[in-house]
Amino acid sequence: MKLTDAQWQEKLSNEEFRVCRQKGTERPFTGELLDLKASGDFCCTCCGQRLFHSSDKFDSGCGWPSFSSQSSDGNVNYLPDNSLGMQRIEILCKHCDAHLGHVFEDGPAPTGKRYCVNSVSLKFSKNTNDKV
Numbered sequence: 001m002k003l004t005d006a007q008w009q010e011k012l013s014n015e016e017f018r019v020c021r022q023k024g025t026e027r028p029f030t031g032e033l034l035d036l037k038a039s040g041d042f043c044c045t046c047c048g049q050r051l052f053h054s055s056d057k058f059d060s061g062c063g064w065p066s067f068s069s070q071s072s073d074g075n076v077n078y079l080p081d082n083s084l085g086m087q088r089i090e091i092l093c094k095h096c097d098a099h100l101g102h103v104f105e106d107g108p109a110p111t112g113k114r115y116c117v118n119s120v121s122l123k124f125s126k127n128t129n130d131k132v
Contacts, residue, residue, distance in 0.1 A: 001096040020098040028063025031119025040126040047096040067115040
């Protein structure tokens with residue numbers, strides 16, 4: 001999915017564009033999905049691809065929604081990120097290259113991964129057959 005910056009700006013809010021297309025970061029503990037406990041899928045704000053499931057969400061205390069693995073769809077790409085004097089792995093939507101956040105090796109078993117994701121990079125889709 002390739003759109004120009006102008007097309008993305010028409011499609012997204014200012015904050016969504018800043019984070020998803022310009023690799024920004026929302027302030028910790030401010031995202032609307034941080035404390036969400038409902039059952040469902042977390043999808044890319046930009047293109048709607050399923051990225052994470054609520055069963056893999058956990059409270060890492062870092063201030064951003066955290067997941068122990070990506071969805072079985074495999075829609076997350078990894079890119080080395082050496083910005084800000086740090087060595088990290090950036091995570092992006094495989095379908096549209098939206099910036100999601102970063103993945104770290106300090107998550108819970110069995111994966112040991114912590115996908116640290118900006119809330120604004122995600123749209124939540126509640127499972128309609130679940131009672132929450």
